Amino acid sequence: MKRLYTFFMAAALCLSSNAATPINVVNGISQELAVSRAAIVGNITYDLTFNIPASKTEAVKGNATITFIYKSGKTDLQLDFQGAPSQFDGLCIVNGKQIAVAWQDEHILIPRKSLRRGKNIISMSFISGDKSLNRNADYLYTLFVPEHARSVFPCFDQPDLKALFRTRLNVPEGWETITSVSTERIPTYLFSFVAGKFSKQTQERNGRTFTALYRETDAKKVAQLDTVFDIADHSIRWFEDYTGIKYPFSSYGFVVLPGYQFGGMEHPGAIQFTDHEIFLGEHPTPEELQTRVELIAHETAHCWFGDDVTMRWFNDVWTKEVFANFLASKIAKQLFPDVNHDLNFLRMYQTRALSTDRTQGTHPIQQQLDNLNSAGLLYGNIIYQKSPVMMRKLEEQMGASRFRQGLQEYLNTYSYSNATWDELINILDRYAPEAHLKEFSEAWVKQKGMPTVTTQWNDGKLIITQSDPFKRGLTWQQSFLVDAIYTRWRN
Known part of the structure; x- marks a missing residue:
């Protein structure tokens, strides 16, 4: 009308x-x-x-x-x-x-x-x-x-x-x-x-100036900004090393907001964080400390993945989120070496992804979007939880070194511009043609659902098979690490 x-x-x-x-x-x-x-x-x-x-x-x-x-x-x-x-x-x-x-x-x-x-x-x-x-x-x-x-x-x-x-x-x-x-x-x-x-604090780390705005008044909590600046600086230097590209923007500032509706948002130079994940209690748990690191690393990752190289259309909004989650977990693994990160990954991503992907109402990671006024409907477990599972398996298919080289070329090629998922796959495919990444992408990214995996012990061999629950004949390329536990019985 x-x-x-x-x-x-x-x-x-x-x-x-x-x-x-x-x-x-x-x-x-x-x-x-x-x-x-x-x-x-x-x-x-x-x-x-x-x-x-x-x-x-x-x-x-x-x-x-x-x-x-x-x-x-x-x-x-x-x-x-x-x-x-x-x-x-x-x-x-x-x-x-x-x-x-x-x-x-x-x-x-x-x-x-x-x-x-x-x-x-x-x-x-x-x-x-x-x-x-x-x-x-x-x-x-x-x-x-x-x-x-x-x-x-x-x-x-x-x-x-x-x-x-x-x-x-x-x-x-x-x-x-x-x-x-x-x-x-x-x-x-x-x-x-x-x-x-707001109160304002500015500190310097390794020649870089960091600025924070905040409304917190508890002196003990405000003192945690020293640690927050340390984490931000560590994250920047980690991503500069991993990508081979210097921090893409002229400033790094953030504001800590009370009652913020998300964990964070990656506006370059003016990142927004929720206060309850930045300012922790007097005796924070190891999980709270790791969550803070992953939040700061996640939003810092976006400076390369999302802010520097941006999706062309919001049907690929998941691409910025998957790299932020996937790479932030690498930083957490480095800073918390005593944590069982594989178990955490299973708990945080795979179980939550399956809770949606095993239902009839699931959808592909990459979804159709005709109008941006519906873009908010794209978010959910598939974008935030399934896509890191997919990316981990993609890295396994390629090998970590070639995966990293491909990402570096992608960032250099589309710096300060826009790119699609298919353009990234085209680059990665050149580094590992034997991984058949276009077929991998079709099953993992462009189609909905997960395979039904079954095992069978037959004639001294463990046989693992997968089938498509939607009967499309899809095959999801992936590797399995199998632990076999058995007991020898005596007569």
């Missing part, structure tokens, strides 16, 4: 009668729209100003100047923006001229006739929706994954249109702020800002 809005008097300018009629204007960001925009828009820079009042009942207002290179297009250009009619006045300045624009189904439609090949500049004022501002009495933090940046400011809200962000936050006196990096291109879902009454 289309919505009709009444704009200010200047809207009487209306769209010129020869403006192109937009097509495929729908709520959310369809894959069709994303593909078409990625072909004609690039080199994006957002200059954003947000005026944040002290009272959370007052609106956050802002201004956006969006600079980009435009190739050509047959229809009006769609900018993504949600909200009520009062949040946008229908006016834009496009390449120096003020025009009235239509706002339809969560999109601002920039007339094709107002755009030109090459550099274009669009400016507008807006009122942010509260949906993803996470406003509290004296602080707020944004969380835009997977496609909620458009609820706060007009943008191209898709992962393969990376941009530079230059951000100005006008905040009440005494408030601290932190924003995502401004010197490297990132997608909109990784852009973030935090503002409020």
Whole structure:
């Protein structure tokens, strides 16, 4: 259903009668729209100003100047923006001229006739929706994954249109702020800002400066930041060694948030952590200590896997999560050598994966996604638990050394850009052609379910077989480590 809005008097300018009629204007960001925009828009820079009042009942207002290179297009250009009619006045300045624009189904439609090949500049004022501002009495933090940046400011809200962000936050006196990096291109879902009454601490490790914002007041808990900075520094140096690539961003900062809805979120330069996994009790258990290490290592891993090289479309969102989980577990194994990590892996990943994958309602790791407004439905045990099981078996098929070499080529090839799972498999396949990774990927990633594995003792031999519970004839390539326990009976 289309919505009709009444704009200010200047809207009487209306769209010129020869403006192109937009097509495929729908709520959310369809894959069709994303593909078409990625072909004609690039080199994006957002200059954003947000005026944040002290009272959370007052609106956050802002201004956006969006600079980009435009190739050509047959229809009006769609900018993504949600909200009520009062949040946008229908006016834009496009390449120096003020025009009235239509706002339809969560999109601002920039007339094709107002755009030109090459550099274009669009400016507008807006009122942010509260949906993803996470406003509290004296602080707020944004969380835009997977496609909620458009609820706060007009943008191209898709992962393969990376941009530079230059951000100005006008905040009440005494408030601290932190924003995502401004010197490297990132997608909109990784852009973030935090503002409020926070304490701030800055420390240096091995020539690198780390910054933390936090609201914790217990001195003993705050003292744990020394350890948190140590873990972050260790994680960075581990990933630099493993990938052969220096830390990809200009800063490493984080904010520790009370009651945060996730464990963490990997905004480069402004990582968000939940307080209860960072600030531990006076006598933390070994499991709590390891969980903290894995959380920090997980979000740091994303700086390479997800932030530097980003999935092209959110059907591959699992790729960033699998590497973050899988590689963070390697760091934990190094730092906690006395722990039975194989048993932990079985407990944390395989059993949880099977709890979903053995049901009729299971789904493939890589799922179809037609519109980003449904991307939140992709998350679950299959993405977070089955994919590390798959990746461990893929590494076993290739061998750890060749697996690592392939990942290094992947990161170097697509640095500060976007890639698909298939493009990664193509690279890995060259390092281990005998592993038949395309067939491996078809069964493990693109099809649902797990095999039914049976064993039989026959004529002094242990025979292991697998069958496809969905009767598709699939074979899941994998190795088995078998322990045989037997007793010799005496007559």
